[in-house]
Amino acid sequence: MYVYIEKEKKIVLAIHYKKIIKDVVNAVLKYENCPFECEVSVIITDDEGIRDYNNRYRGIDKSTDVLSFPFIEYKIPADFKDFDKNPLMFNPENNALMLGDIIISAEHIESQACEYGHSKKRELAFLVAHSMLHLLGYDHENDNERLIMEEKQRSILNGEGYIR
Incomplete structure (x- = not known):
């Protein structure tokens, strides 16, 4: 697993963010039975900063908590069948299978942890x-998709000890 993490110099996070990110990326890939070494970039x-990315790449001029930029378009979420036949998906x-990029707002980590009454680590x-679930093709455009994602998130986080 290759997880490239870049934290802007002005950002201060008083948690072991690199370990949390790597552990959760690995937990999601394991949960979804990904058979490949994978590559993910996290900023x-x-x-x-996230408002700028959101505006530049999605045309939405506001900040958000996290952005996901998948490299792969899935017919079925987390269906890795036949991926090995397409070398363009691999670095x-x-x-490594190139999954995509994640951009996270440190300010949202703090504010949402406070809002939801849990730790910054959990947030x-x-x-x-x-x-990561978005990078694997999951979405929450309707109630059924949302419920699937919520259950997967809960199972993964509980399995890693990040309980609400």
């Missing part, structure tokens, strides 16, 4: 799990 920024330098873990 931690502030509300201004030629490390042979970061939730945002990573949520975003």
Whole structure:
């Protein structure tokens, strides 16, 4: 597993964010039975930074907690069948399946942890799990999709000890 984490210099997180991110990425891939080594990039920024990304890439001029930019379009979420037949999905330098990018707002980690009454560790873990599921093709456009994602997030986070 290759997880590239970049935290902007001005961001201060008083938690072991690298370990949390790597552990949750790994837990999601294990939960979804991913048969490949994978690659994910994570950027931690502030509300201004995520607002810029959101505006630039999605045309939405407001901040948000997390953005997911999947590299792969799935017919069925987390269906890895026949991926090995498409070498363009794999980084030629490390042979890892390139899942995509995650961008997280550090300010939202703090405010949402306070709002929901749990730790910053749990909030970061939730945002990573949520975003990883998006990178694996899950969405929450309707109630059925939302319920599926919520159950997967809960199972993954509980399995890692991030209980609400």
